[in-house]
Amino acid sequence: MIKLNTINLETKLIQGPLAGVSARPFRELVWQYSKPAYTCTEMISCKTILHDRDFVNQRFINKSPLEKVLCVQLSASDPRELGEAVKIVTDMGADIIDLNCGCPKKKIRSKHTGSKLLSDPHMLYQLIKAMKDNTHVPISIKIRVDGTSNDNFNHDIVSVIKDAGADLLVVHGRHWQENYETPCHYEQIAFFANELEIPVIGNGDVASLETLKNMLATGCAGTMIGRAGVGQPWLINQLLAELDEACIVKPAIKKIAAIFLTHIERLCSLLQSETFAILHARKLAKYYARDLINRHAFCAAVNQSHTFNELQQVCGNYFE
Numbered sequence: 001m002i003k004l005n006t007i008n009l010e011t012k013l014i015q016g017p018l019a020g021v022s023a024r025p026f027r028e029l030v031w032q033y034s035k036p037a038y039t040c041t042e043m044i045s046c047k048t049i050l051h052d053r054d055f056v057n058q059r060f061i062n063k064s065p066l067e068k069v070l071c072v073q074l075s076a077s078d079p080r081e082l083g084e085a086v087k088i089v090t091d092m093g094a095d096i097i098d099l100n101c102g103c104p105k106k107k108i109r110s111k112h113t114g115s116k117l118l119s120d121p122h123m124l125y126q127l128i129k130a131m132k133d134n135t136h137v138p139i140s141i142k143i144r145v146d147g148t149s150n151d152n153f154n155h156d157i158v159s160v161i162k163d164a165g166a167d168l169l170v171v172h173g174r175h176w177q178e179n180y181e182t183p184c185h186y187e188q189i190a191f192f193a194n195e196l197e198i199p200v201i202g203n204g205d206v207a208s209l210e211t212l213k214n215m216l217a218t219g220c221a222g223t224m225i226g227r228a229g230v231g232q233p234w235l236i237n238q239l240l241a242e243l244d245e246a247c248i249v250k251p252a253i254k255k256i257a258a259i260f261l262t263h264i265e266r267l268c269s270l271l272q273s274e275t276f277a278i279l280h281a282r283k284l285a286k287y288y289a290r291d292l293i294n295r296h297a298f299c300a301a302v303n304q305s306h307t308f309n310e311l312q313q314v315c316g317n318y319f320e
Contacts, residue, residue: 002037002199002221005138005167007069007095009037012222013212013236015229016040016170016203017073017098017142020283024062025266029259030229031066033251034236037222038069043100045113046076046085053088062270063093071096071140075103077112077123079130086134096168098140099127104176115144115176121156128164138167142203145188147175154188158195169196170224173204186218193219207235209242231287233259253291257319260288261312274308281311292318 002009015022015030017040027039041060049056063070072094076082086097101124103114110116117124124141131139141161146154161169171192173184184204193200202220206212207228215223229235234251241248251259263284267277285302289295298318305311 004096004199007138009069009222011035011037011236011240012216013239014038014040014071014170014201014222014224015236016224016226017042017071017100018227018230019043020280021230023060023267024064024270025263026230026233027070028064028066028266029233029263030236031064031068033234033259035240036236038071038096039067040071040073040098043073043075043103044089046074046078046081049074049085049088050081053092056089057092059270061089061092061094069095071098073098073100073142075100075108075111075113076127077117079123079126082127083130083134086131090135090137094135094137096138096140097131097135098142098168098170099131100142102142102144102172102176104144109176118143118153118157118176119151121153121160124157125160125164128160128166132165139165140168140170141166142170142172144172144174144176145185145192147178147182147185147188149175149177151175154191158192161196161198166198168199168201170201170203171220173202184215186214189215189220190218193221206239209239212239212243227287231256231260231284231290253319256288256291257315260284261315263288264308264311268308275306278305278307278311281305289318294318 014037022042044060072089101117108114171189173189189202199221201222201224202215202218203224206215206223238248264277264281267280268274282303285299289298292298301314
């Protein structure tokens with residue numbers, strides 16, 4: 001159990017935020033088939049929240065009754081805007097609010113948000129304080145590490161976290177310029193776990209029992225699952241069981257097809273558009289088809305689907 005202010009997180013595994021994925025249908029399936037400590041929304045710009053809060057609530061937050069703990073991840077560069085956005089998402093039902101300080105995308109960094117904040121400790125301090133001053137819920141910060149770069153911001157970030165009073169730190173074990181082929185810098189995650197008294201969550205490459213054990217060996221309080229959870233909403237339950245040396249049976253191939261279709265059907269409802277939901281299906285197909293021998297043919301067939309009925313037929317043809 002992880003103690004986080006007034007919240008007791010029942011497990012040590014978290015489903016992290018994923019752009020274009022972490023809407024209510026995805027999070028709902030994770031809660032339906034696993035017991036995560038919490039799930040996360042996609043990263044949401046504070047400006048979007050301030051200018052169109054109804055859209056944000058419907059499209060990005062829209063908390064399911066199944067979700068016990070929901071973390072809303074924000075993107076910001078202005079303390080005043082962030083403070084106002086924090087008030088709004090608190091009212092929308094956020095249980096934890098996270099500031100993204102790890103996104104490496106050029107369009108995000110150009111706005112002085114995401115991983116760009118790691119090179120501006122003074123601004124990061126102001127942003128965290130603005131969050132703390134405008135909500136009663138725990139504040140989380142998600143960062144990346146120095147890696148093998150010359151940035152050397154790890155020590156500065158520790159000082160900022162302590163001084164500003166963040167409640168939780170999530171550390172992705174790569175520098176923002178490093179790609180996913182670069183091994184995770186476990187020793188730098190361990191540095192944060194050793195230096196901070198608040199819970200530190202390790203993130204990066206966890207997809208199996210072996211990789212989970214490698215992450216927990218850093219001394220972190222818990223682990224955040226990323227892309228490995230897409231198409232496998234049961235993964236957190238599986239890893240928790242394996243960690244306890246218990247057996248767990250993965251869903252049969254036909255059941256996986258049914259879960260995929262449920263995901264897309266719920267997206268149809270959320271987006272109020274079968275067309276947009278099918279476009280999402282094309283992106284998600286490869287994840288649900290991990291165990292298919294003819295996965296490439298399946299994905300190609302999904303790409304030719306234009307309606308939910310056609311998608312059902314494709315799944316019936318391939319998931320036997």
